[in-house]
Amino acid sequence: MITVEEAEKIILAQVTDYGAEIVPFELALGRVLAENIKADRDLPPFNRVTMDGIAVNYDAIESGISTFRIKATQAAGDPPVAIEEQNECVEIMTGAVLPASADTVIRYEDLKLRAGLATLVTNQIKRGQNIHYKGHDKKQDDIVANIGQCVSPALIGLMASVGETELRVKKMPRVVIISSGDELVDVNETPTPYQIRRSNSYTVKSVLKQHGLLADTLHIPDEPATIKKQLAICLENYDVLLLSGGVSMGKFDYIPKALNDLKVNQLFHKVKQRPGKPFWFGRHDDGKLVFAFPGNPVATFMCLHRYFLPWLQASLGINEKPPLFAVLNNRYSFHQPVKCFLQVKLHFNEYCQLMAAPVEGNGSGDFANLADTDAFIELPLERNEFKRGEVFKVWRF
Numbered sequence: 001m002i003t004v005e006e007a008e009k010i011i012l013a014q015v016t017d018y019g020a021e022i023v024p025f026e027l028a029l030g031r032v033l034a035e036n037i038k039a040d041r042d043l044p045p046f047n048r049v050t051m052d053g054i055a056v057n058y059d060a061i062e063s064g065i066s067t068f069r070i071k072a073t074q075a076a077g078d079p080p081v082a083i084e085e086q087n088e089c090v091e092i093m094t095g096a097v098l099p100a101s102a103d104t105v106i107r108y109e110d111l112k113l114r115a116g117l118a119t120l121v122t123n124q125i126k127r128g129q130n131i132h133y134k135g136h137d138k139k140q141d142d143i144v145a146n147i148g149q150c151v152s153p154a155l156i157g158l159m160a161s162v163g164e165t166e167l168r169v170k171k172m173p174r175v176v177i178i179s180s181g182d183e184l185v186d187v188n189e190t191p192t193p194y195q196i197r198r199s200n201s202y203t204v205k206s207v208l209k210q211h212g213l214l215a216d217t218l219h220i221p222d223e224p225a226t227i228k229k230q231l232a233i234c235l236e237n238y239d240v241l242l243l244s245g246g247v248s249m250g251k252f253d254y255i256p257k258a259l260n261d262l263k264v265n266q267l268f269h270k271v272k273q274r275p276g277k278p279f280w281f282g283r284h285d286d287g288k289l290v291f292a293f294p295g296n297p298v299a300t301f302m303c304l305h306r307y308f309l310p311w312l313q314a315s316l317g318i319n320e321k322p323p324l325f326a327v328l329n330n331r332y333s334f335h336q337p338v339k340c341f342l343q344v345k346l347h348f349n350e351y352c353q354l355m356a357a358p359v360e361g362n363g364s365g366d367f368a369n370l371a372d373t374d375a376f377i378e379l380p381l382e383r384n385e386f387k388r389g390e391v392f393k394v395w396r397f
């Protein structure tokens with residue numbers, strides 16, 4: 001049986017580039033940029049007034065003038081109004097372009113306005129105040145977003161501001177989520193006392209959706225001929241098959257054999273870990289990948305976060321994020337020769353340290369616990385006793 005690190009290495013050796021496609025920028029949330037985006041003009045594109053008030057030339061203030069005649073009012077979007085006399089000002093609004101003849105903006109709070117005149121009520125004026133200068137944030141042709149960056153709401157706003165209505169993003173692999181098991185009924189059916197509703201596909205689908213990947217789903221029975229037929233169709237139509245169930249030692253666990261018959265080469269079967277020991281991973285000669293997770297909902301969930309998502313992120317060329325570590329909040333013992341992935345609840349303590357409190361649950365079948373926890377903490381294989389205060393890697397969900 002291989003270790004978690006060996007399994008990870010085998011999977012990451014199968015990182016695949018699925019190319020790029022153009023999408024409308026508003027639909028690009030969660031996708032990964034496949035192009036650098038440049039500013040189409042300076043940001044801001046002109047000397048932008050940042051306060052409502054008046055624009056003046058500071059020389060006037062220096063020469064002792066403290067009352068100005070309001071020459072005109074300039075709203076945001078209006079062409080600039082020129083000041084001709086020293087004692088003139090322009091009443092001006094936030095977002096307006098600063099007239100070339102002015103260099104300073106005084107906010108209403110520092111003025112008294114009366115009968116077309118504006119009088120200073122402060123002597124705390126500085127030349128150049130309340131102006132956001134042209135090109136101060138970015139110059140035209142500066143890169144504002146990079147290849148490998150995830151499209152966030154803030155980035156969508158930035159794209160709008162530089163007029164990028166279409167974005168070149170990394171193509172997602174075509175993924176099908178396949179659940180298996182004759183004991184499982186659809187959520188809309190009424191289970192017999194011996195059946196359960198299937199949930200894995202819904203969980204996996206939601207996780208993928210959070211990562212911008214829309215996957216199809218399929219349920220297959222524990223019947224060898226049907227399994228083989230359905231998997232063959234999936235291998236034709238998808239890049240990645242994400243299975244749950246049917247890979248353990250049970251009499252009705254037909255999946256590994258069916259995959260083998262379909263020429264999907266097994267790259268490993270079984271990993272020294274709990275939950276998720278029977279995890280099976282393989283690759284068809286044509287490059288299609290099969291992640292076959294054990295059916296226990298917690299095992300499927302753990303394997304998805306620990307193996308599939310890092311593979312997906314690497315395949316999409318996402319700028320690598322450093323791994324997350326947390327401090328174990330309670331001592332914990334684990335006496336099995338496999339690596340323990342323990343469900344934890346995370347919080348920051350008063351020193352801003354990320355603390356992980358184990359929530360043990362009732363083994364890998366206890367998925368009710370998942371909704372109450374935040375992450376799996378990955379405890380080293382070589383040890384059995386883990387002390388409060390020790391730091392380990394965590395996989396947030």
Ligand code: AMP
Nearest residue numbers: 179198199200201245246248294295296
């Ligand atoms: P298996 O890996 O097929 O032996 O399944 C292990 C356990 O997980 C069994 O108790 C199954 O009933 C359960 N299980 C398998 N698939 C699902 C699923 N899609 N939703 C909920 N439970 C499942």
Ligand code: MG
Nearest residue numbers: 180181245246
């Ligand atoms: Mg099963």
